[in-house]
Every structure is written in C-alpha cells, then in structure tokens.
Amino acid sequence: MHTSGSKRPAVTLFAILLLLVAAACGCQGGGGTAPSPDSSVTSSGQADVLAVKIDNVAPARPPTGLENADLVYVEQVEAGLSRILAVYSSDVPPVIGPVRSARETDLELLRQFDRPTLAYSGAQSALQPSIEAAPLDALPPSKAPDAYFRDPERPAPHNLYLRPEDIPHAASQVDAAEDIGLRFAPAPEGGTPVTERTVSYPSARFTFTWSPEQKTWLVAMDGKASRTASGERLTAADVILQDVTLGPSRFRDKWGNTSPFTQTVGSGSALALRDGKAYDVTWQRDSAASATEYITQDGRPMTFARGQVWIVLVPE
Helix, strand or coil: CCCCHHHHHHHHHHHHHHHHHHHHCCECHHHCECCCCCCCCCCCCCCCCEEEEECCCHHHCCCECHHHCCEEEEEECHHHCEEEEEEECCCCCCCEECECCCCHHHHHHHHHCCCCEEECCCCCCCCHHHHHHCCCEEECCCCCHHHEEECCCCCCCCCEEECHHHCCCCCCCCCHHHHCCCEECCCCCCCEECCEEEEEECCEEEEEEEECCCCEEEEEECCEECECCCCCECEECEEEEEEEEEEEEEEECCCCCEEEEEECCEEEEEEEEECCEEEEEEEEECCCCCCCEEEECCCCECEECCCCEEEEEEEC
16 A cells, blocks of 8 residues: 655654664664773774783782783893783783883883883883873873772782773773784794793793693793782793893983893894794884784794783893
8 A cells, every 4th residue: 555645754754753863872773782982992903902011020929910911021121130011902800910110111112002001100200201202191100099009918119009990991802912913823834842941131030831731831930930819820822032132221220220221123033932832033123113023934924822922022
C-alpha cells in the first residue's frame, strides 16, 4: 500500500528528529556506543606511552610493576651504577616503582615515542630546562602529588611509588616496542646457541640465562636472581645488548660526580638474544626523532619473540 503524498513531510520530519536524538546520545548505527573520550587508544593506532625512571640499587629491589613494561632500558649512571627506564603501553599496572630521578640520556631515548609521559622523582636544576623543552609530558611529584606515595616500610629515597590510574594513564593495548618498529615474528635463520650472557658496569652486573623449560631469559642482577615485588622471577622474552658510546654530560650530581651521557643516536654493533640463541646485529638510529633499527648480518630487520624486551646499553 502506498503512502499518500500528504503524509511524506511528517514522516521525513520524524526521521530527522530521530537522527538528531541519536547524535545527541552519541549513538551509532546498530545500537553501538561511541568510544569513550577517555580511551587511551589513539586514532592513529600509536601507543600511549608512560615511561617511568626506576631505581635499581640493592635497597630499591625488588621493583614493583616492572614485569608489566613493554620495554626495559638499562643505562649506566653516576659511580658506575645502573638505572632502569621502563616503558609501558599495552599493560599498565596499578603501582610502579621505586621512582627515581631523570637523566639526559632518558630524553634522547624517549624521542623515539610520540610525546610520552615521563614519571620521575626529580632532576638536577640544570637539567630541568632540557626536560621542559623536550617533546614529552614531564610528570614529577610536584605536578601530580596525588599520583605518588611513599612506602614507610622501605628506606628513603628508595620508597617513592607511582599510581598510574591517578594521572590518569590506562593501558592502550598497543605494544610500545611494536610502535617504534620492533617486529614480533618467527626467528631469523642462523644464530648461535647460548645459555648465558653477562653485562658488567663498574658497580652493577646483569646476567641473562636461558631457561629451556620456561622458554624465557631469567634475569639476575649483581649475582642474585631478580624478582618482582610478588616474588616471581623477572624474565625477558628478548634481550638486546647494544654497544654504545658513554661520555660525560654537562651535569653533576649533588656529590660532584659527573653524570654520564649515553649516545643512542648513531650506529654500532649489538647482540640480540631470543629463543636460546644469540644473533650478531647492527643498530642504527639516524636522528633523535627516529627509532632504532636492529639489522641482521644478511641485511634484514631482526625479529623478536612476543613478550618483554630488555635493551641493555653497554658502554664500549
């Protein structure tokens, strides 16, 4: 039965009203709901990165939330000690720490990501202008006091922790390692079977031991098995031992020690550990704004096993 022409304007007006109501409610076709504006997944599919500077001396161990990081950078600092820069995106735990101060090396490493958030306890006053000028969102306790807390059961200054949900900062479901170009895929041909590799700084030591049963690399620091705050072993799916140049920066700590600066722009050799094998690779990063590439001896991109990637910056 055909509708008479006199009723068409009313039907059209009714349809327009329905569309206006649907738009006001944020509804989409099929009854779906529009994505929440608080979602941390960007429209471009890029990772929403939270980087946290983590203390790594003996009184600061075990760390909390380190096992959730997509990437774990290990760098040498004053007095030959080590610090960790943990990068989170796909999985952000409720608590991370202990949090310590930022270094100039961190600013160059983080240029690989699209305006990441950097959580840190503070920095030398001379370095602060460089942090403010860097393309990142600086987040010391002074800017987000409610997001940090002190654990009274641990000694200061190794007891400052971050609650990411109070920033707020949620998981993006995008792996930060993939976001900067690392490829998770079957292993390349070749490689040399290896059970263990150790990297030594003047006052710190890291050992990675392959576990055939668990099919992962077990992490040890200073000769002791590394554990999470819950008592589980710290492990890595992949380890990159990246040869770098270490030189003095323009900054000194409060005791007068010159802060080292690790050069991560340039090129050099590296050893990639995955699936119980070691692969000789080269690394290349053309500028601070570009990501680091790891290339096998046959000229192809190194591929990695799915999971947490540790990148240990090894002074030549």
